[in-house]
Amino acid sequence: MASESEKRPQVGPTQCVGPNYRSESQKPIATVSTEVEHDNVVILPQTPQLIALLTMIRDKNTERADFIFYSNRIIRLLVEEGLNHLPVVEHTVTTPIGSTYAGLMFQGKICGVSIMRAGEAMEQGLRDCCRSVRIGKILIQRDEETAKPKLFYDKLPEDIANRWVLLLDPMFATGGSAIMAVEVLKSRGVPEERILFLNLIASPEGIRNFSSKFPRLRVVTAFVDQGLDEKNYIIPGLGDFGDRFYTM
């Protein structure tokens, strides 16, 4: 193992992280998300707090309870950011002090779709922001014979074609299962531009695959890592999200 990791020096971009009013010397240095060129990829602002949360869940010594808590905090931020891409209309209201406020109102129906099993870990974060949201599920597993992803099960809202879809899967490596999930959604009549794919950690390879296949679909991620290893695991990644969240 040691020789493998030596083969591939893991140097992501580093920078001073912290609020603008602090000078560079006052800010600690950390590895931040790799930049990507595609317009439809939204990376959360690389704030010190987000980096600290990611540090916590990447650490192999983090206990399961903490892993769940800190991933949930990132997921909430992801969902909040994802929701920003939904349409709104102008809406003026009267405030408790009797003045008017020219505000906005949410527009359009949404639903969540989680790619089982790890994607289900993101459902709570979605519910924390959108009470009683409909959530569909898709089970995709690697076919033993062909080594390709295969759809095993799906259960989606009937009227999904009229909804915006927040597709949930925490780790976005090659994007094999996510591509299949998007194809399922498209076959049910959901247009690409109404799908938002939320994930915690993405790889440049996955993003590249996705944007050539689905140029109008938006990806919202907390962090783009350096790349994939020979087994297609994200580097540095955080291990198996589903295992760390559910069973470890």
Add this chain to the structure above:
Amino acid sequence: MNTGIGSPTIVADNPADTIAKRVHYSPPWADLSIIGIAGSSGSGKSTLSQAIVSKLNLPWVVILSMDSYYKPLNAEASRKAFLNEYDFDSPEAIDFDALVDTLRDLKAGKRAEIPVYSFEKHQRMKETTSIYSPHVLVLEGIFALYDPRVMDLMDMRIYCEADADTCLSRRILRDVKDRGRTVDGCIKQWFGFVKPNYEKYVVPQRNHADIIVPRGIENRVAMTMVTQYIERKLLEKSTHHRAALKSLEVGYETEPLSERAIILKETPQLKSMTTLIQDIDTSSEDFIFYFDRLSCLLIEQALNNVHFKELTVETPAGNKYCGLTPKGEVSAVIILRGGATFEAGLRRVIPDCRTGRLLIQSNIRTGEPELHYLKLPKDINNHDSVLLLDAQMASGGSALMAVQVLVDHGVPQDRIVFATFSAGRVGVHRLTKVFPEITVVIGNMVSDFQDRWVEKRYFRC
């Protein structure tokens, strides 16, 4: 070495000049008024002080008894004390140095720890009681008008007088009932120490008094006089405080907001949530849900302003990641009642966050912020960062007071992050002028001087 008194260039560069230009906030407790009440043992000093304080019934008018400042006794003195042979009624028994320190601290607006003296053990107890932020302090004790350093700090000096028989009988009753002494012991002390000292040290204090009050609380005229004097002092302080707050408004229209005032980015979601929160037709259920959701974002944003340090971790696959971790503990202080609306959001982000609370209310008549209650974590001065939470900031009066309280408790300005749902320019301007190193995180900017409606909607009363 700076020798350039005559040289204009050096004078202009003197950092003291810049410091002098800094805007200063003076809380109402910065200039404490002290009223001294002296008189023979049993002359009714403490009864009089208590009557005055309970008549005013304000949390910032307090009594300090000089009994707390008896010197702790060594073994020999202690043995004598138990035999009623120690002279408690001589100025020698009082730790005037400690008393002067306390009074000077309080006068400077700082928190002071008051020793607790045990009459049963003739020792200072380990614990202390603390006094913070009184506007008026009544200092009572047989030698309240004895030490010139103490007298210099006083605004009014009172001497209580009573008939010697009355004093003796009151003293016996008190010492036997409250201080665990015997009647014999009391009488022995009276003739051995109290009476001779009375003539030698207590009576001469009459000459230092502004007022001499015979018959203690039965003397209604004197009571009213003193109470009215204190009321006038309080009014002066309040007027001064309000004028000082007002003077901090200068320049807010022209000057840009401090770079440490961070307004949440107005994303479509944030604006939609703000709209729902502001709409009077939103149900309470929705109001609370969206306020909690927004407060979560506000707390997350506030936490970007605490201090972090570098930390490299290893992932389960054995890869290294150069990340960050908070430098130390982050605690919170809630300004009641408004700040309590953030509690749900705070607990979602830091479930076990240690939380201090302070109750600041605006006086209904004058609008002046008043500090009614204060409970902070003991080691708050060691916390890496303190989030100070309030739902709204209008004039900034309570925010200023709250930050001053934290600063008085040893929290450096650059460790304070003040977070609020909405603020007006005047408030932000005042707060950042006085405390330029604190960070202010704001959900949305609103017109100046908005009434506090968020807490009413959130708590539904």
